[in-house]
Amino acid sequence: MKRVLLYEPSGTFAQFMTYLLERLGYQVSHVDNAGQVLQEITATMPDMIIAEAHLKEFSGIELCCRLKGERMLAGIPVAIVSVDGSMEARLDAHKAGCVDYLTKPLTARSIHELMERHLPYHYKRHNLRAKMHVNAEISDGTCSATMKTLSIGEGGMYACTDQPFKVGTVLDISLPLPSLRSPIHLKGEVIYTTNDIQPELPKGMGVKFIGMDSNMVTLLRHYMESYLHDYVPESFPGELG
Numbered sequence: 001m002k003r004v005l006l007y008e009p010s011g012t013f014a015q016f017m018t019y020l021l022e023r024l025g026y027q028v029s030h031v032d033n034a035g036q037v038l039q040e041i042t043a044t045m046p047d048m049i050i051a052e053a054h055l056k057e058f059s060g061i062e063l064c065c066r067l068k069g070e071r072m073l074a075g076i077p078v079a080i081v082s083v084d085g086s087m088e089a090r091l092d093a094h095k096a097g098c099v100d101y102l103t104k105p106l107t108a109r110s111i112h113e114l115m116e117r118h119l120p121y122h123y124k125r126h127n128l129r130a131k132m133h134v135n136a137e138i139s140d141g142t143c144s145a146t147m148k149t150l151s152i153g154e155g156g157m158y159a160c161t162d163q164p165f166k167v168g169t170v171l172d173i174s175l176p177l178p179s180l181r182s183p184i185h186l187k188g189e190v191i192y193t194t195n196d197i198q199p200e201l202p203k204g205m206g207v208k209f210i211g212m213d214s215n216m217v218t219l220l221r222h223y224m225e226s227y228l229h230d231y232v233p234e235s236f237p238g239e240l241g
Helices: 011-023 034-044 062-068 087-096 106-119 212-229
Strands: 003-007 025-030 048-052 078-082 100-103 128-129 136-138 145-152 158-159 170-175 184-192 203-211
Touching: 003 011, 011 025, 011 106, 011 128, 011 212, 025 034, 025 106, 034 062, 048 062, 048 106, 048 145, 062 078, 062 087, 078 087, 087 100, 100 106, 106 212, 128 212, 158 184, 170 203, 184 212
Parallel strands: 003 025, 003 048, 048 078, 078 100
Antiparallel strands: 128 145, 136 145, 136 170, 145 158, 158 203, 170 184, 184 203
């Protein structure tokens, strides 16, 4: 599992980011002060750092400059998140070697796209995906099985099984999504069946949804955005912006 370090003074915003990143499938740690951030980076060697641009001391941009001077840490990508969307701030981040610059407020989609640009999984995920454990009914027309999902997204899912269907197999899928009254019915195609690509995953298969009409595409798109944000609006007031 990819590790992300948040260097962020706002506990509220860090909680929001942690919630979304964990649902997107990342392991997250949070540091809110300059005295601990370098120690945490050295101890955990995160795959990516997301940092606030403007801090009273040792900003995210200054942190990036420092890391570029450390041989063992120079390769860790640093992305800046800030309310300051000025060109000057963006140029400062670029000169420091930051890989990206996002302005608040953020959405699940903008966070997902940030991670995809810099920490893609072995199979490029162009669509939102989140950890989600449900029992899917899956059939190839001859054999049927109930499989627990590890993750579900707008374009596919990962199903855990010791006996996956062969790559290229077209499947009928009955998928019960949390909070929906009845399962949705989809067609899928197996695109990989081994855990050798990502050995930390349980054995199973990756399935790409196929043949979806516009209504199903819209339903899944809206569902994933809602699922990833389902407790955010009331729990996190204006500090998010």
